Amino acid sequence: KNEVEQSPQNLTAQEGEFITINCSYSVGISALHWLQQHPGGGIVSLFMLSSGKKKHGRLIATINIQEKHSSLHITASHPRDSAVYICAVSLMYSGGGADGLTFGKGTHLIIQP
Amino acid sequence: SAVISQKPSRDICQRGTSLTIQCQVDSQVTMMFWYRQQPGQSLTLIATANQGSEATYESGFVIDKFPISRPNLTFSTLTVSNMSPEDSSIYLCSVRDREVTEAFFGQGTRLTVV
Numbered sequence: 638k639n640e641v642e643q644s645p646q647n648l649t650a651q652e653g654e655f656i657t658i659n660c661s662y663s664v665g666i667s668a669l670h671w672l673q674q675h676p677g678g679g680i681v682s683l684f685m686l687s688s689g690k691k692k693h694g695r696l697i698a699t700i701n702i703q704e705k706h707s708s709l710h711i712t713a714s715h716p717r718d719s720a721v722y723i724c725a726v727s728l729m730y731s732g733g734g735a736d737g738l739t740f741g742k743g744t745h746l747i748i749q750p
Numbered sequence: 751s752a753v754i755s756q757k758p759s760r761d762i763c764q765r766g767t768s769l770t771i772q773c774q775v776d777s778q779v780t781m782m783f784w785y786r787q788q789p790g791q792s793l794t795l796i797a798t799a800n801q802g803s804e805a806t807y808e809s810g811f812v813i814d815k816f817p818i819s820r821p822n823l824t825f826s827t828l829t830v831s832n833m834s835p836e837d838s839s840i841y842l843c844s845v846r847d848r849e850v851t852e853a854f855f856g857q858g859t860r861l862t863v864v
Contacts, residue, residue: 670852670853672853672855677759677857677858677860678759678787678840678842678857678858678859678860679842679855679856679857679858680842680844680855680858681855682852682853682854682855685852685853723792723793725793725853727853738793738795738844738853740792740793740794741792742791742792743792
């Protein structure tokens with residue numbers, strides 16, 4: 638069974654700080670997803686990556702396949718970044734079977750002004 | 751990308767009643783999933799909604815409790831039947847296309863059973 642571990646579980650920081658959230662998983666995957674969940678419950682997909690690094694605005698995601706580890710970074714953090722950040726992994730789609738995602742428990746991020 | 755409209759966004763229901771949640775996608779998608787997120791927990795896959803056939807349920811979830819319909823490639827419903835307070839959760843639908851594995855989610859339905 639694939640396990641997904643995130644750290645830290647909770648993080649409170651001051652506006653402007655550089656934020657790092659970590660995700661480790663236990664078996665081989667085809668893709669890793671970083672998701673953002675706001676208090677209302679809706680989820681937004683931030684990144685999907687299978688190797689290397691991706692950047693979107695102030696967000697950067699990296700993945701090391703050999704070490705089974707990924708990080709999500711937020712530069713120049715802002716109170717509107719306050720949310721739950723969830724790491725999820727997916728298996729390669731193959732043949733007639735469909736597979737969902739295995740989720741981490743999430744990191745609760747609060748950015749104080 | 752896919753835009754998903756999920757409704758209702760929240761509801762408060764009486765014990766023993768049923769609630770049907772709708773998920774509408776703006777394009778045809780291969781895979782649709784229903785998830786449950788209990789308070790303070792991560793998301794758990796309930797089932798895969800299959801177009802034109804019975805849904806595929808994960809261990810611990812049964813059709814009688816969570817009947818699912820998927821009449822076409824853009825629409826699905828999840829019903830939470832005979833509700834109890836333990837069913838209080840956020841329920842989310844998610845879609846992925848066969849060729850692209852990025853996942854898209856609805857806004858979630860926050861259900862409280864009293």
